[in-house]
Amino acid sequence: xxxxxxxxxxxxxxxxxxxxxxxxxxxxxxxxxxxxxxxxxxxxxxxxxxxxxxxxxxxxxxxxxxxxxxxxxxxxxxxxxxxxxxxxxxxxxxxxxxxxxxxxxxxxxxxxxxxxxxxxxxxxxxxxxxxxxxxxxxxxxxxxxxxxxxxxxxxxxxxxxxxxxxxxxxxxxxxxxxxxxxxxxxxxxxxxxxxxxxxxxxxxxxxxxxxxxxxxxxxxxxxxxxxxxx
Numbered sequence: 001x002x003x004x005x006x007x008x009x010x011x012x013x014x015x016x017x018x019x020x021x022x023x024x025x026x027x028x029x030x031x032x033x034x035x036x037x038x039x040x041x042x043x044x045x046x047x048x049x050x051x052x053x054x055x056x057x058x059x060x061x062x063x064x065x066x067x068x069x070x071x072x073x074x075x076x077x078x079x080x081x082x083x084x085x086x087x088x089x090x091x092x093x094x095x096x097x098x099x100x101x102x103x104x105x106x107x108x109x110x111x112x113x114x115x116x117x118x119x120x121x122x123x124x125x126x127x128x129x130x131x132x133x134x135x136x137x138x139x140x141x142x143x144x145x146x147x148x149x150x151x152x153x154x155x156x157x158x159x160x161x162x163x164x165x166x167x168x169x170x171x172x173x174x175x176x177x178x179x180x181x182x183x184x185x186x187x188x189x190x191x192x193x194x195x196x197x198x199x200x201x202x203x204x205x206x207x208x209x210x211x212x213x214x215x216x217x218x219x220x221x222x223x224x225x226x227x228x229x230x
Contacts, residue, residue, distance in 0.1 A: 007035040012220045019223070023193070026224035027186045030214045033222070034178045040217035041070070042178060042185060046171040046196055047211040049204055057201045059171060060164040062142050066191055067184040068159030070177035073112035075153050078120045078138075082149050089153035091115070097123055103130065115144045115152045171196065178216055189214065193226045 011033035021029060034040050050057040076093045077086035078100070086094045093099060093111060100123055102108050114131070116124060116138045124131070124138065131137040138144035142162040146152050165171045175188045193212065200208040207230040213221040 008220065011035055015220055015222055021222060021224045023190060023224050023226045024186050026214055026222045027189060028182050030216055030222050031178055033219050034216040035219050036217055040178045040219065041174045042176045042214060042216050043172060043174050044189060044192065045213045046209055048165060048169045048171060049206060049208055049210050050165060050169050050201065052165050052167055052169065056203055058165065059199050060141060061199065062160055062162045063192060063195050064155055064158055064160040065175060065188040067180065067188050069161060069174055070180065073156055074110065075156055076111040076114045077149055077153060078114060078116040079149055080119055082117055085150040086153055089150040090157050091153045096120060100127055113144065113156055114138045115149055117147055117149055118145060121145060190226065194228065197228050
């Protein structure tokens with residue numbers, strides 16, 4: 001059974017476990033109950049009433065939050081003919097087959113996201129067993145396979161995030177850091193919550209979002225609600 005430290009126990013006492021807070025209250029409380037010395041990330045966890053094994057209920061997509069997420073991602077751009085465009089947009093690493101060989105040869109993963117032009121997908125397909133388990137395989141549905149590779153790099157650098165529901169119907173997304181103002185966190189969370197609510201499949205019966213909880217790194221969860229939740 002997990003044992004919680006004194007800081008966590010003290011933070012937990014500030015939260016009414018029987019209450020579902022409004023969005024602004026929840027954001028203020030989650031910052032007050034952060035238990036780490038470093039600038040913790042702030043995450044939201046949605047429990048969705050979906051069956052991810054059904055194609056129309058596999059909730060996934062991307063969103064660029066109004067105030068970013070407090071972290072700049074390292075981008076690897078794979079393209080044969082648009083390398084200068086990718087470099088100009090701020091990609092950290094640019095190449096084609098040579099970069100894939102580097103991954104295989106050196107077990108190199110000093111990047112967070114891969115974006116690629118469609119002509120690279122044949123080579124990338126051979127790397128599925130390596131990139132897939134790490135969540136690094138680019139996909140047209142998340143905008144990481146595109147001819148507009150410069151735009152894709154720019155959006156990711158500005159804080160564009162990708163999300164995907166897990167097999168149990170849970171959706172976990174980071175939307176900022178404790179150092180953000182209450183207003184910036186609330187604005188990000190509101191935009192994200194509204195975005196997820198609008199992704200409700202037409203085949204879902206009853207409530208779509210069963211629970212919504214925010215928490216910091218190693219901090220306790222705070223249940224919240226928002227207009228248009230279901």
